[in-house]
Amino acid sequence: MNLFTKLQQRAAEGRPVRIGLIGAGKFGSMYLAQIPRTPGVHLVGIADLSPAAAQTNLARVGWEAQRTQAGSLDEALKTGATHVGEDWRALVRHPAIDVIVECTGNPIAAVDHCLEAFAQKKHVVNVTVEADAFCGPLLARKAADAGVVYSLAFGDQPALICDLVDWARTCGFPVVAAGRGHKWLPHFSESTPETVWGNYGLTPEQASRGGLNPKMFNSFLDGSKPSIESTAVSNATGLTVPSNGLLYPPASVEDIPFVTRPKSEGGVLERKGMVEVISSLEADGRKIPYDIRMGVWVTVEAETDYIKNCFEEYNAHTDPSGRYFTLYKRWHLIGLEVGVSVASVALRGEPTGVATGWNADVVATAKRDLAPGEMLDGEGGYTVWGKLLPAATSVAMGGLPLGLAHNVKVVRPVKKGQSLSWADVAIDTTTHAYRTRRAMEDLFAQPQRRAA
Template sequence: MSMFAKLALRAAEGRPARVGLIGAGKFGSMFLSQAWRVPGIHLVGVCDLSPARAQDAMRRVGWPDARFRVGSLEEAARTSATFVTEDTEALIASPFIDIVIDATGSPAAGIRHVLRACEHRKHIVMVNVEADALAGPLLARRAAEAGIIYSMASGDQPALIAELVDWARTIGLEVICAGKGTKYLPAYHQSTPDTVWGHYGFTEEQVAGGDFNPQMFNSFLDGTKSALEMAAVANACDLSPPDDGLAFPPCGVDDLPTVLRPAADGGILAKRGTVEVVSSLERDGRPVFRDLRWGVYAVFHAPTEYVRDCFAQYGLKTDASGRYAAMYKPYHLIGLELGTSVASIATRGEPTGATKDWRADVIAVAKRALAEGETLDGEGGFTVFGKVVPAETSLSLGAVPMGLAHGLILRNAVAEHRPIRWSDVTYDATHHAIGFRRDMEALFRTEMGLDPAGA
């Protein structure tokens, strides 16, 4: 029976999957636009720092006021309506919620929400890739210990990449490389909220007339968001990041098998089984032919001559040898697709991609020469960008993870393009997110056999 058929059955039996959404921003709003249209899914609660903003978002995407004019989660559960609140703790603890969605984008909040979900035995869907890249390997362990499902968010690129990787491996193909597309030029690493709109080509009138957050948009442009997403994919799919960060090669869909194959066979990869992001721009700024800016891909290898011949017979684009081929999805619809994660948990008891091991980390790197006493301003800001590296490299460097590089004050100057280290900053070790991350570092340092003194 399909997931949709199982959802319809749950609806007919009066036992829908009861969902609580935390965060009514862009991703959350896109989910809101679809959630009330799907049988067998009941969005019992929506939580946001501003309930009024959440209600405005619900109206904007089509909800009639009557569907969220209720006084409690219990009333919402009983009447098929939705309660809007700012009380995250109450939402997660509620006996009327089965599945929690974290769509906040806050690393610290994400850690807190997962731990509360573990405490109250609620499955959780992590739209919050920032929290997953920061502490996902330990959060996943805590979720397993609690007996709950910790899932990537369908519609977001990491989950869609994980789906392609799983498909290839399930039919016996070795995954050589997997990732996504984006708009990239090397100069973008130095982009700031003051320069971001010029890189996107937005006019002042467009920015003034829309819901444009310069720091959020800049995190996509300066490479940070790509690094976070590729770390999540590596940690979920047993893949490795490049040793010195993403290369962002210009590459269209037809050239994926040629570019993203091992260097020994003419490609750019130092090893098999890695992640990479391809650029929709040539290095001189020209558009790449048939780019994959909005999509995801997996490159795989034919194990035998017979399989190579099958690739050719069915029109699969390959490299010149015929052995490397790619499958791709040209678009992703982020929150519009999020219901798939809810349905998979509710009907199959399975995540749509899930963090397993700590293979990749995203470290904070100075965008420019930083002076002693400066305060780091985090993702998409003026001071640092995120770079994905092997977890062992991060631990050996004693690097500050990108998810915590906000509000920390530099104890000394840091040169441009140099990683920020824990020894470079002052920090409060009792802060819950910092403490959790430092605990994860100590745990995996021991498991990896690294010198504790390197911390």
């Protein structure tokens, strides 16, 4: 509870936490908006494929022009300014940098950035959860071997869910379920960048004003991002996942403790201790009042009558039995909250969520019939969406992870709704991302095969 005090101390001592940011898009811009207001940190450099676009975003969020005029990283260190350039390797390899914030949203590139940061003994806050979803357990292992911290990004829902789960377990509560909210109807899995804004609830004008990427936002709408984020939560907390994909039970905040119970007790869960996503829409499309669409939640259980009575005495909203209680945070502020992760890894040496095992996976699944010769375009695109599955199921079927389904050629016919396997595509086997994923399978898959 004292991160801000520690940051103030670093500011007073003149030794701020030195940060390198890779990727200055929407998420990165939200973090940039907070840096001038945070003591004890110095953003030494930004690496972006388009430095001009990064400068535009800096101006958009209110940075003064003189703060980004450093001609080099060394000059930025001397003056307290920020260098903006294209060379991510120079940024990661600079000896003065303490923490790398990976914010590109490109899972293939993110793995390169993370591995190089570990090699250079840098902590990493990985905003690109798409990479964590397909090889996070091995990234975490490699970071630990290098003596640095690898972390999910606070402000993004997975880290906030991990925080709630940690709160519950630290208090002594068994976690029955945890997850996030989402606007969901089954046909959204077929959504494309052309249909996203109407279904998402924004006008094209609002999207343009915010500089929003339709493919990225479609990855939320079509279920890919909820699956990706649920995978990260499962692998970080040990909570299990549904056997055949997320169920998206509709519920208001008030109804979450009703639905997030085992089926045997009137809920939707296969068992206690699971990840799930709550829909903000009824099955017929009606909007649910007081929804959890933009928030996170955890449902815990009172194991004794005394604890159950405490719930009642303090007016905690529970299910009818009085045993299941849900704590929630109705909003998350995305990049505006990343500073918590940066401070935590740099000042405490603690991640705000990190994979501890391989429990879940996201498998690329066809949005329509796919023919040999077609190119997959990854999450949020026109060809595939991501289905959450137990890791054991993915291993048994040779599932193609969604994070590697970018610019990949289909070599066999795939029916709509069918999950793809390695054998269905011609994959580039030379990337660090592919090799890291395959190495993770070799390292972690034996217990998964037994589970299957």
